[in-house]
Amino acid sequence: MSLAKFVDALPLPSVIKPVGFRNGIPYFEVSMLQVKQKLHRDLPPTTVWGYNGTYPGPTFEARRNQPILVKWMNKLPFEHLLPVDRTIEGAEPNQPSVRTVVHLHGGRVRPENDGFPDAWFTRDFENIGPKFLHEVYYYPNCQRPAPLWYHDHALGITRLNVYAGLAGLYFIRDSHEESLNLPSGKFEIPLVIQDRSFFPNGELFYPSQPDPVPPPTPEVPFFPNPSIVPEFFGDTILVNGKVWPYLEVEPRKYRFRIYNGSNARFYTIRLSSDQEFVQIGSEGGLFEHPVLTNEIILAPAERADVIVDFSKHKGERIILTNSANAPFPDGTPPTPDLAQIMEFRVKTHLSHSDHSVIPNNLSCFERLDPGLAVTTRKNTLNEDTDRFGRLLLLLNHMEFRDLPITETPANGTVEIWELYNQTIDTHPIHLHLVQFQILDRATFTGNPLDPNNPNNPLIIGTRVPPKDNEKGWKDTVRANPGEVTRIIARFGPFTGIYPWHCHILEHEDHDMMRPYEVLQNHDFDPCIPIPGVCPDDSFTQCCHEDQEHCGCKEDHDQDESSSDHGHHHHHDESSSD
Ligand code: C2O
Ligand code: CU
Ligand code: CU
Numbered sequence: 001m002s003l004a005k006f007v008d009a010l011p012l013p014s015v016i017k018p019v020g021f022r023n024g025i026p027y028f029e030v031s032m033l034q035v036k037q038k039l040h041r042d043l044p045p046t047t048v049w050g051y052n053g054t055y056p057g058p059t060f061e062a063r064r065n066q067p068i069l070v071k072w073m074n075k076l077p078f079e080h081l082l083p084v085d086r087t088i089e090g091a092e093p094n095q096p097s098v099r100t101v102v103h104l105h106g107g108r109v110r111p112e113n114d115g116f117p118d119a120w121f122t123r124d125f126e127n128i129g130p131k132f133l134h135e136v137y138y139y140p141n142c143q144r145p146a147p148l149w150y151h152d153h154a155l156g157i158t159r160l161n162v163y164a165g166l167a168g169l170y171f172i173r174d175s176h177e178e179s180l181n182l183p184s185g186k187f188e189i190p191l192v193i194q195d196r197s198f199f200p201n202g203e204l205f206y207p208s209q210p211d212p213v214p215p216p217t218p219e220v221p222f223f224p225n226p227s228i229v230p231e232f233f234g235d236t237i238l239v240n241g242k243v244w245p246y247l248e249v250e251p252r253k254y255r256f257r258i259y260n261g262s263n264a265r266f267y268t269i270r271l272s273s274d275q276e277f278v279q280i281g282s283e284g285g286l287f288e289h290p291v292l293t294n295e296i297i298l299a300p301a302e303r304a305d306v307i308v309d310f311s312k313h314k315g316e317r318i319i320l321t322n323s324a325n326a327p328f329p330d331g332t333p334p335t336p337d338l339a340q341i342m343e344f345r346v347k348t349h350l351s352h353s354d355h356s357v358i359p360n361n362l363s364c365f366e367r368l369d370p371g372l373a374v375t376t377r378k379n380t381l382n383e384d385t386d387r388f389g390r391l392l393l394l395l396n397h398m399e400f401r402d403l404p405i406t407e408t409p410a411n412g413t414v415e416i417w418e419l420y421n422q423t424i425d426t427h428p429i430h431l432h433l434v435q436f437q438i439l440d441r442a443t444f445t446g447n448p449l450d451p452n453n454p455n456n457p458l459i460i461g462t463r464v465p466p467k468d469n470e471k472g473w474k475d476t477v478r479a480n481p482g483e484v485t486r487i488i489a490r491f492g493p494f495t496g497i498y499p500w501h502c503h504i505l506e507h508e509d510h511d512m513m514r515p516y517e518v519l520q521n522h523d524f525d526p527c528i529p530i531p532g533v534c535p536d537d538s539f540t541q542c543c544h545e546d547q548e549h550c551g552c553k554e555d556h557d558q559d560e561s562s563s564d565h566g567h568h569h570h571h572d573e574s575s576s577d
Contacts, residue, residue, distance in 0.1 A: 003236060005244040006343040007041045012189065013169060013240060016058035018068070027069045027136075030057070032076050032100055032166060040236075040243035044202035048165035048241075049076060055241045056192055056261070057150070057168025062141045064174035065541050071136045072102040074123045082160040083208035083226030087388065089400060089511055090155030096122045099129065100161060103153035104139060104170060105301065106146055106283055106435070106475045108542060111496030113137040114432055117155035117400070117513070129155070142493075143435075144363065144473070144536035145177045146285035147190075147257045147303045155400070159232070159263055159505035163196070163206055165241075167261050176363070176536070177286065183255040183307065183356040189247070190257040191320075193298070193341060195234030195265045196243075207232060210390075220388050230391045231264035231506045233326045235335075239342045246343040251314045252354035255280075256306050260298040263505040266328035266426070267298045269341065271308065272319040278358055281305030284435030284473020285536070288365035290358055291468040297324065299428035301476040301503035304469070307358050310346045318344040327425045329480065364534035365472075368437050368488045372414040377407060378448045381421040381429075381479055381502070381512070393423065393502065393512040400499075400513045407500070407516035409491035412524030412539070416488050419479040420448040426480045427507065432498035433518065435473035435537075436489035438466040444484045460484060473537075476503055491518050493526040493539035 018026035033053040036045035051057025062068055080097045099122055103115030112119075118131035125135060148170040152161035169190050182188070197205040208226040216223070236243050260267055271277070271294070279291045283303045296304050310318070320341040325331040379396055386392040396406060409415045416439065419429055443461035451458035463486070465471075479485040501513030527543035535541075 002337070003040050003042055003243050005340060006246040008242045008245045010189075010245040010247040010342065011240045011242055013054065013056050013059045015061050016052070022069055025067050025069050027071070028060075029071045029073065031073045034077055034081065037241065039202075039238065039241060043198060043243070046198065046202045046204060047081060048204070049081060049161065050165045051150075051168050055165030057166070059168060059190070060150070060170040062139065062170065062172045064145060064172055064536070065140075065142055067138060067140045069136050069138055072100075074098070074100045074121055074125075076100065076123060078123065080157070080160060081164045082204065082206045084157060084160065085224060085226045085228045087224045088156040088228055088509055090117065091157055095156075096127050098122060099127075099154040099157065100152055100166065101129070101154050102137070102150055103432070104148055104150045105430070106148035107139060107170070108143040108433060108493070109139055110494045111498055113139065114498060115153045116497070117153050117158070117499060120154040140542055141172050142542035143172060144285040144534075145172045145174050146283065146473075147171060147259065147281070147305060149259060149261070151261075156509055159228075159509050160206065162261075162505055163232075163263055164204065167192070169257075169259070171257070174536075180359050180362065181355070181357050182280070183253045183354075187252065187356065188255040188257070190259065191239050191342070192241075192259045192261045193267055194238050194261045195263075195338075196236055196238055197234040198236065214389060217389070224388055227388070227390070228510050229506060231327060231504055233265050235337070237322070237338060237341050244340065244342060246345055248345045248347060249310050250347050250350050251311045252350055253307055253309045253311070253356050253358070256308060258296075258298065258304045258306060260300050260302050262300050264300060265326055266300070266324040267322045267341065268324040269296050269298065270294055270321050270323070272321055273313055273316065275308070275313070277304070278307040278309075279304055279469045280307060280358070280362055282469070282472040283475040286363040287472045288363060289360055290362065293467075293469050296469065297478070299328070299426065299476065299478045299503065300505070301428055301430055302478075310344065311354070313346045314348045316346045318346065320344070329426055330424070364536060366532055366534050366537060368414060368490065370416060370439060370488060373416045373488060374413045375409065376416040376418060378418050378420065379407070380448055381419060381423055381427050383423045386510070390510075392510060393427075393507045395501070395512055395514045398514060399511040400515070405497065405515050405517045407514065408519050409516070410519045410524070411492040411495050411521040412490070412526065412530075413521065414488060414490045416486055418448070419477070419485045419487070420444060421479045421481050421483055421485070424481050426478050427502040427504060427512065428476045429479050429500065430476040430503045431489065431500040431516070433494065434489040434491055435475050436477070436487045438470050438474060438477055439463075439486040439488055440465050441480065441483045441485045443482055448484070492524070493542045494518065495520050
């Protein structure tokens with residue numbers, strides 16, 4: 001189906017307000033609802049699942065070191081909007097069709113509030129998953145300002161729940177970032193890029209089987225229906241929930257918070273004016289210095305914080321373009337339709353003059369020293385086949401529920417993780433809890449798990465450092481085929497079990513996700529500052545964030561009313577150490 005481009009204005013998600021306070025902490029309620037939403041001028045309204053009934057969901061505006069509480073509620077129908085494959089781990093026939101759990105992606109959050117895939121719940125909490133602990137989630141926000149997002153994470157159906165619309169934005173801010181005088185207010189705009197396909201009646205299309213369906217074999221006489229597909233690429237591109245929208249801009253600087261919220265599609269973005277993006281940050285927050293680039297690659301879950309200056313383009317129409325192959329990097333080039341994302345229409349006049357700046361020093365930044373690492377872990381990304389002969393993607397040749405948990409960093413320690421990609425595609429690897437840095441990438445041959453095999457020794461090529469716009473804090477990294485990608489992180493400040501996984505959602509569901517466990521470390525006190533760590537990143541700002549403070553143990557008591565504003569004490573977030 002072909003839809004006219006640039007006929008709908010870019011929508012901006014609304015900002016959510018707390019419904020009250022608990023123990024002085026802002027308390028929010030969010031209901032997941034099935035609603036009809038207009039996604040394009042010429043499409044009938046589409047049935048979507050939205051947080052508080054909107055797709056994307058409402059935006060959270062959080063302040064550094066000011067915790068919030070959120071009660072996520074499932075008010076969805078009992079039957080799924082999209083085809084559920086019952087042969088996938090976690091989605092077996094005895095499991096409810098519609099299960100949800102919310103993850104704050106990029107957040108430094110305790111495991112019990114992180115949205116573990118097995119911590120799902122159904123409508124009105126009637127059924128709960130084996131790891132479900134409580135209804136209200138506590139987000140301490142004890143981390144540097146950053147573009148986070150929240151989305152569904154239920155085991156075995158994440159791809160369907162997110163595709164149905166369950167995703168929204170969550171910004172952490174602080175007074176230092178505000179003092180930089182970056183473009184703000186109506187000149188700071190989030191752009192959530194997602195691909196979708198539609199039936200002519202406007203409903204979301206998601207395949208119920210691969211196309212073509214593999215022919216029957218003696219081993220697999222009946223191919224599952226519905227069946228997961230290796231990955232799904234839609235034929236239209238949406239930004240903030242509209243198909244190919246336009247945005248009217250003034251001839252001045254804008255700050256765009258760009259997210260790839262797609263299931264599987266990568267984007268290599270450019271501006272048709274061939275002007276440069278001034279990239280100022282990535283997933284984990286601001287860079288040390290701005291980086292000029294005319295091209296940015298965004299895998300699913302990657303984010304770019306950019307400044308675009310339209311002042312020399314009065315009256316022009318500028319297209320945000322895409323040139324990424326699907327699958328990435330060696331698949332099919334985008335069709336002319338998929339090579340366009342949205343249009344900027346630059347007005348000829350300013351509403352008032354542009355006093356915003358792009359400072360050369362954006363933030364305090366600690367480059368993690370590989371010499372600090374206490375462990376280097378070899379991790380592999382592998383292709384296998386499941387019992388139906390389907391592609392099964394794995395980390396370290398293990399499925400999500402396979403035991404033991406093999407990645408077990410001690411709290412407060414620095415580790416290097418090597419990601420050996422033995423598949424033919426790039427996989428965006430995401431770790432919960434931490435922000436990390438990319439050390440380098442290198443080609444390799446041989447088997448990383450049998451490095452000294454005389455017939456097939458592991459040989460590593462030249463280690464190439466990342467491009468400047470990949471040198472900031474990241475929570476998702478592109479691990480390219482045939483390469484070993486090395487990342488470094490300080491694990492903590494919380495202990496417990498967190499997922500790490502490929503963020504191509506079809507891969508995450510089948511079964512490219514593993515738990516890792518941050519172990520207790522009696523030699524580490526999160527309340528003692530670590531030398532060299534910037535205040536914005538310090539674990540000390542999280543050291544008192546224990547469960548007693550969060551009031552989330554008792555879910556059903558003391559709903560303080562919103563007339564309680566006066567009791568809300570604001571922490572001083574400008575001095576954390
Ligand atoms: Cu954005 Cu574990 O996910
Ligand atoms: Cu995450
Ligand atoms: Cu993958």
